[in-house]
Amino acid sequence: MEEKTEAAEVEARPLLAAIKTGYLPMSKKSRRSMVKPIYRGGCLCGAVRFEADGPALNPHNCSCEFCQRHTGSLTASWVEFSATDVRWVGSGGSPAVYRSSDFSSRAFCPECGSSLGAIDDSPTVALLIGTFDDHRLPELKPDYHSFKPEKPIWG
Known part of the structure; x- marks a missing residue:
C-alpha cells in the first residue's frame, strides 16, 4: 500500500509545483491552439x-x-x-x-x-x-x- 501512495505522490509533485508557481507545462499542440x-x-x-x-x-x-x-x-x-x-x-x-x-x-x-x-x-x-x-x-x-x-x- 505504501508503495502506491509514494508513487502517487511522486507523480503528483510536478502538478502541485505547477499549481503553486502558476506554470503548467503544456504540449506543443496545446500551446499552438492558444496562439x-x-x-x-x-x-x-x-x-x-x-x-x-x-x-x-x-x-x-x-x-x-x-x-x-x-x-x-x-x-x-x-x-x-x-x-x-x-x-x-x-x-x-x-x-x-x-x-x-x-x-x-x-x-x-x-x-x-x-x-x-x-x-x-x-x-x-x-x-x-x-x-x-x-x-x-x-x-x-x-x-x-x-x-x-x-x-x-x-x-
Whole structure:
C-alpha cells in the first residue's frame, strides 16, 4: 500500500509545483491552439495592408446610411478587433481617415481610395470583411444584420 501512495505522490509533485508557481507545462499542440490567429488583408492597390490578431469579434452586416455611403454598397460586412491587435504593415502605412460621426472615423487607402473599415474612439477597429485576404473563414461569417429596415429588399 505504501508503495502506491509514494508513487502517487511522486507523480503528483510536478502538478502541485505547477499549481503553486502558476506554470503548467503544456504540449506543443496545446500551446499552438492558444496562439491567436493572425488575419491579413488590405486595399486594392496593396499600399495599405493590415495584420489583425484574433479573435475576430462581432462579425455582422450593416445597412445604416454611414456604411452605405462609406462603401458604396447597400450592405457592409464588418468584423471587429481591439485597436491594440491591429497593425498597419503595408508600404503606405496607416490608412487615411474621414471623421464620419462623433465616435468614429472611416478608414481608406489614400492611393486607390479603397474602403478599409472604421476606427472607433472606443478601442475598436472594425474592418470590412471584403478586405481580408481570406474572407471565407468561418469565424468571419456575419452573425446578424444591424439596421435591417435599411437592408435592400432583395437581400
